[in-house]
Structure formats: structure tokens, C-alpha cells
Amino acid sequence: MSTAKKEYKRVTVKSLIEMKQQGEKISMLTAYDYSMAKIVDSAGVDVILVGDSASNVMAGHETTLPITLDQMIYHATSVIRAVKRALVVVDIPFGSYQSDPKEALRSAIRIMKESGAHAVKLEGGIEIKESVKRILNAGIPVMGHLGLTPQAIYKFGTYAVRAKEKDEAEKLIEDAKLLERLGCFSIVLEKIPANLTKKVSESISIPTIGIGGGKHADGQVLVIHDLLGMTHEFNPRFLRRYMNLYEDMGNAIAQYVGDVKSKNFPNDEEQY
Numbered sequence: 150m151s152t153a154k155k156e157y158k159r160v161t162v163k164s165l166i167e168m169k170q171q172g173e174k175i176s177m178l179t180a181y182d183y184s185m186a187k188i189v190d191s192a193g194v195d196v197i198l199v200g201d202s203a204s205n206v207m208a209g210h211e212t213t214l215p216i217t218l219d220q221m222i223y224h225a226t227s228v229i230r231a232v233k234r235a236l237v238v239v240d241i242p243f244g245s246y247q248s249d250p251k252e253a254l255r256s257a258i259r260i261m262k263e264s265g266a267h268a269v270k271l272e273g274g275i276e277i278k279e280s281v282k283r284i285l286n287a288g289i290p291v292m293g294h295l296g297l298t299p300q301a302i303y304k305f306g307t308y309a310v311r312a313k314e315k316d317e318a319e320k321l322i323e324d325a326k327l328l329e330r331l332g333c334f335s336i337v338l339e340k341i342p343a344n345l346t347k348k349v350s351e352s353i354s355i356p357t358i359g360i361g362g363g364k365h366a367d368g369q370v371l372v373i374h375d376l377l378g379m380t381h382e383f384n385p386r387f388l389r390r391y392m393n394l395y396e397d398m399g400n401a402i403a404q405y406v407g408d409v410k411s412k413n414f415p416n417d418e419e420q421y
């Protein structure tokens with residue numbers, strides 16, 4: 150019997166469920182623009198999330214709340230132009246789905262129609278049941294998001310680990326089962342204890358994607374700016390930095406400034 154990993158020319162929601170069944174971990178990263186998405190996709194990432202973390206890392210806001218639906222569609226459209234293989238999931242931003250299920254469906258349709266994205270992501274469990282149902286009924290794949298849900302940061306009051314207490318952990322498991330029953334294809338689990346991630350991942354057949362959820366999730370997601378070390382002030386325990394671009398880019402730019410000032414750039418070969 151062959152143990153070779155199946156090659157996916159195009160990752161679909163079905164591929165992700167298959168990966169879970171085969172015990173293959175799923176890689177997911179954020180991207181918000183064409184150039185970055187091209188690199189992320191070419192490097193073989195399975196899922197690209199156009200996250201509302203764009204509000205933080207692209208626009209400089211303190212929270213994800215201010216980003217608008219139009220701005221998310223702009224980011225998603227740029228990403229879609231670059232992607233050949235990955236599944237592209239787009240966050241429905243705060244204020245575009247919480248008031249009623251019809252509004253949620255309208256927002257999801259705008260994202261799919263105007264950007265060409267492949268799926269949407271919403272934060273919450275039972276509270277957004279009707280919205281998830283309505284979006285799924287329209288044929289739009291939905292990824293859930295439980296645990297630390299940044300759009301509710303003012304309710305939590307802190308970015309600390311969620312669901313450490315029994316009641317919240319039990320509700321999270323119930324919410325995950327509900328999202329699976331409704332037809333979601335995957336669930337992000339953010340900043341929860343590793344043993345809870347294990348329980349959730351074992352109790353549902355759709356893949357869980359962790360961020361600060363430990364090694365038992367069926368996949369992992371990070372914000373690309375954090376992985377590359379562009380956001381040097383953000384140091385949570387779960388973050389593994391693969392580069393220190395804040396320093397490297399700063400040094401390169403300082404060198405350029407020095408070369409311009411010293412008339413070293415451009416030289417004779419760098420002109421017409």
C-alpha cells in the first residue's frame with residue numbers, strides 16, 4: 150500500500166476533510182495583498198485566510214472591529230488574483246453579519262461575487278446559528294471560529310486564553326458540534342488549552358485549525374506578519390517566528406537611504 154501524500158492541484162473544502170481523514174495536517178496562513186498571496190500560494194500553503202486581522206497589520210488599528218466589508222473585499226480581490234492552488238477563505242467583518250441572518254447572507258454573497266473567494270469565516274457558535282444556516286443554504290462554504298474571537302474583544306476584556314473553565318469549555322464543544330451539524334467545513338480554534346483542542350478535534354469529523362490551540366488541532370494558522378517577524382512587538386507563547394523581517398527590512402532600507410545620501414546609488418550600471 151502506498152503511503153505517499155496525495156497531491157492537490159487545487160485545494161477545496163473536500164480536500165481539507167480528506168486531509169483530516171488521512172491524518173495529514175493542514176497549513177493555513179493569512180495574506181491580504183497580491184504579492185504576499187503569490188509567495189504564500191507558491192510555497193504550498195493549503196488555505197489562505199484573508200483575515201480581518203488586516204485591520205491590525207495592514208491598517209494599524211488596535212482591534213479587528215473597524216475594518217469594513219468593502220475593505221475586506223478589496224483585500225480578498227487582490228489575494229484571489231494571485232492564487233492558483235490554495236483555498237481562499239475571507240472573514241466576514243464585524244458589523245456585517247451580527248444584526249440578522251439576511252444581512253449575513255448579503256455580506257457573504259458580496260464577498261463571493263465581488264472577490265471570487267472560495268469560502269467565508271464567521272466568529273461564534275449558537276449565537277450565529279441562523280446566519281450560518283442561511284449562508285450555507287445559499288451554497289457558500291463556511292468556516293467557523295471559536296475560542297478567542299477577536300471581534301468580541303470588548304466583551305472578553307482581554308486577549309487571554311479562553312475556555313479554561315468547565316462551563317466555557319463545554320459550551321465550546323457544543324458549539325463545535327453544532328457548527329459541524331449545520332454543515333461548516335472547518336473550525337478555527339483560537340487560544341484555548343491544548344487538551345480542549347484535542348477533545349474538540351476528536352469529537353467532530355471536520356478539521357480544526359488552531360492558533361494558540363496546541364498540537365492536537367488538525368491544522369495550524371498564523372498571521373503572516375507574525376511568522377515573518379514583521380510585528381516585533383507581538384510576542385504570544387504560541388508564535389513561532391521564522392524570520393526577523395522587522396530588523397532585516399529596517400537594515401535594508403537604512404542601507405538604501407545611506408546609498409542615496411552618499412551618491413552611491415544609482416551607479417553607472419544602474420542608469421540609462
Ligand code: KIV
Nearest residue numbers: 179200201202337370
Ligand atoms: O483574522 C485573522 O487573521 C484570523 C486568524 C487569527 C485565525 O481570524
